[in-house]
Amino acid sequence: MSASPNDARRVRTRVAPSPTGDPHVGTAYVALVNYCFAKQHGGDFLLRIEDTDQARSTPESEQAILAALRWTGLSWDEGPDVGGPHGPYRQSERSKIYKRYADELLEKGHAFRCFCTPERLDAMRAAQRAAGTQQKYDGLCAGIGAEESARRAAAGEPYVVRMKIPATGVCVVNDVARGPVPFDYSSVDMQVLLKSDGLPTYHLANVVDDHLMEITHVIRGEEWMSSAPKHLLLYEYFGWEPPVLMHLPLLRNPDKSKLSKRKNPTGILFYQRMGYLPEALLNFLGLLLAPAPEGQEIFGVDDLTKRLDLAKISLGGPVFDVAKLDWLNGQYLRAISTEELLERTLAWGFDRARVARIASLAKSRVERLSDLVPSTAYLFAGCVAVTKESFAGTKLPVDEIRKALALAMWRLDAERTFDMAAVERVLKGVGETLGVKFRDLSRVYYVAMTGSATALPLFDSMELLGRDIVRERLRVALEALGGVTAKEQKEWGHS
RNA sequence: GGCGCCAUAGUCUAUCGGUUAGGACGCCGCCCUUUCAAGGCGGAGAGACGGGUUCGACCCCCGUUGGCGCUACCA
Numbered sequence A: 001m002s003a004s005p006n007d008a009r010r011v012r013t014r015v016a017p018s019p020t021g022d023p024h025v026g027t028a029y030v031a032l033v034n035y036c037f038a039k040q041h042g043g044d045f046l047l048r049i050e051d052t053d054q055a056r057s058t059p060e061s062e063q064a065i066l067a068a069l070r071w072t073g074l075s076w077d078e079g080p081d082v083g084g085p086h087g088p089y090r091q092s093e094r095s096k097i098y099k100r101y102a103d104e105l106l107e108k109g110h111a112f113r114c115f116c117t118p119e120r121l122d123a124m125r126a127a128q129r130a131a132g133t134q135q136k137y138d139g140l141c142a143g144i145g146a147e148e149s150a151r152r153a154a155a156g157e158p159y160v161v162r163m164k165i166p167a168t169g170v171c172v173v174n175d176v177a178r179g180p181v182p183f184d185y186s187s188v189d190m191q192v193l194l195k196s197d198g199l200p201t202y203h204l205a206n207v208v209d210d211h212l213m214e215i216t217h218v219i220r221g222e223e224w225m226s227s228a229p230k231h232l233l234l235y236e237y238f239g240w241e242p243p244v245l246m247h248l249p250l251l252r253n254p255d256k257s258k259l260s261k262r263k264n265p266t267g268i269l270f271y272q273r274m275g276y277l278p279e280a281l282l283n284f285l286g287l288l289l290a291p292a293p294e295g296q297e298i299f300g301v302d303d304l305t306k307r308l309d310l311a312k313i314s315l316g317g318p319v320f321d322v323a324k325l326d327w328l329n330g331q332y333l334r335a336i337s338t339e340e341l342l343e344r345t346l347a348w349g350f351d352r353a354r355v356a357r358i359a360s361l362a363k364s365r366v367e368r369l370s371d372l373v374p375s376t377a378y379l380f381a382g383c384v385a386v387t388k389e390s391f392a393g394t395k396l397p398v399d400e401i402r403k404a405l406a407l408a409m410w411r412l413d414a415e416r417t418f419d420m421a422a423v424e425r426v427l428k429g430v431g432e433t434l435g436v437k438f439r440d441l442s443r444v445y446y447v448a449m450t451g452s453a454t455a456l457p458l459f460d461s462m463e464l465l466g467r468d469i470v471r472e473r474l475r476v477a478l479e480a481l482g483g484v485t486a487k488e489q490k491e492w493g494h495s
Numbered sequence B: 001g002g003c004g005c006c007a008u009a010g011u012c013u014a015u016c017g018g019u020u021a022g023g024a025c026g027c028c029g030c031c032c033u034u035u036c037a038a039g040g041c042g043g044a045g046a047g048a049c050g051g052g053u054u055c056g057a058c059c060c061c062c063g064u065u066g067g068c069g070c071u072a073c074c075a
Helices: A025-040 A059-072 A095-108 A118-131 A146-154 A202-212 A222-238 A268-273 A278-287 A301-307 A322-335 A338-349 A352-365 A369-379 A398-414 A420-434 A438-450 A458-465 A467-480 A486-491
Strands: A012-015 A044-047 A111-114 A160-163 A170-175 A179-184 A192-194 A217-221 A244-248
Touching: A012 A025, A012 A217, A025 A044, A025 A059, A025 A217, A025 A244, A025 A268, A025 A278, A025 A301, A059 A268, A059 A278, A095 A111, A095 A160, A095 A192, A095 A202, A095 A222, A111 A146, A160 A222, A170 A222, A170 A244, A179 A222, A192 A202, A202 A222, A217 A222, A222 A244, A268 A278, A268 A467, A278 A301, A278 A322, A352 A369, A352 A458, A369 A458, A398 A420, A398 A438, A398 A467, A398 A486, A420 A438, A420 A458, A438 A458, A438 A467, A458 A467
Parallel strands: A012 A044, A217 A244
Antiparallel strands: A111 A160, A160 A192, A170 A179
């Protein structure tokens, strides 16, 4: 099909995750299409880290994303870890480049310095909201003359750089699967390109990097569709040829809302820890990208690479159906030899160091070797059975238990590194917030983590279980007790 | 609220104006079987609604409804 702005150009695609949290299955999904499309055309697939948000990006998250993506089996031709001719591949290391291009836009008159304070912008939006009109920058600073603008900037007044948008006219975004999608320029905001910290926003960095890295096809999530006019305009301002655009539907929760960890496990590493095979996960995601030939639902990345057709990707947001993933994984498990099954199981959760640590923790609690497996089974299980009744032995009222579970879940999410120390700090902190002795509180977590009140030490167990399994068990326990209402979520201090 | 995307069974999908609307997961039943699985066979189950266009609409157009996204000095 369609798909190249210039047939002479080598096809190059990329996946550009932001290291602001756990590696997300959506990232694997986007990576998979980009990989297959590039390979289908004998091109390159690159990985770029979009860490321009200094406040939220962490090196831990970047490492986790790289590791998770590597686990899937996908590989990239260029990236922060493997290098390449268009580096650096980490946006935080490219600030000077963006600054230069922002200056170019300023000089050409396609952008302007905006000195508005956050307070003024808030007030402006509040007024717009109250008036029921469209919320966007009112253009106050667009009229500031070049000399005054330069003078104020030189005087050290803080500012951001915003792009100019034509007052009238229409921008037609040509989406591979959707065809032309028109946007009135009047509905496009004068987007901030360079923040007051001197770093670019996604919009600028993304366009500059895609051009410099010679990306020919941008295949990304649907959440970017409404920003496409801005991006296209930037290519125009710079005089660059824009890439072919394709927006993928977003993965959904069973209730059709956008896949979120509040309602579902979304972490790639969760699926790894649950014991899914990466081939099965990729196969599952591939099923959402290319219709299976009649009855042939089991296929690998190579086959998907042959059959992928961007224009035919189904556009309805697909529900991430774990039951189907389970079936697929079972098919893969049955297809490999018993020998390989053993190897993979050992590699998955029975490496010597892990088993040794578990054994040493269990030692003082067992009297027979036959006690070992039953007493540590919860560390190897995916989910544990927890019901309302499981919490009967705790001394806290049910609302307190729910709050304890919710706070632990949210605060643990906010921890950069997930280890014993972090777990201890968070759980004891919850005890203080609730005003209960940790001794009385701990049982709640033992139950949520193990399904019973007897287990190996809690903090060790949680570290051993890992962030993703822990969150899921907390979530399941919370659901078993009725979940959290929106009101409580607000009252308990979580946005 | 504004702008945009989307709409076939519970879920993932096929159909590119003419089909008894096909397949897969899940569910139910039967077979196999020392149990349970696995496997085999079978079954129930779908075009959101209302208007057009057409000899003929799931398919094309308009509207309604619903879902989703964006609406940040986050990506």
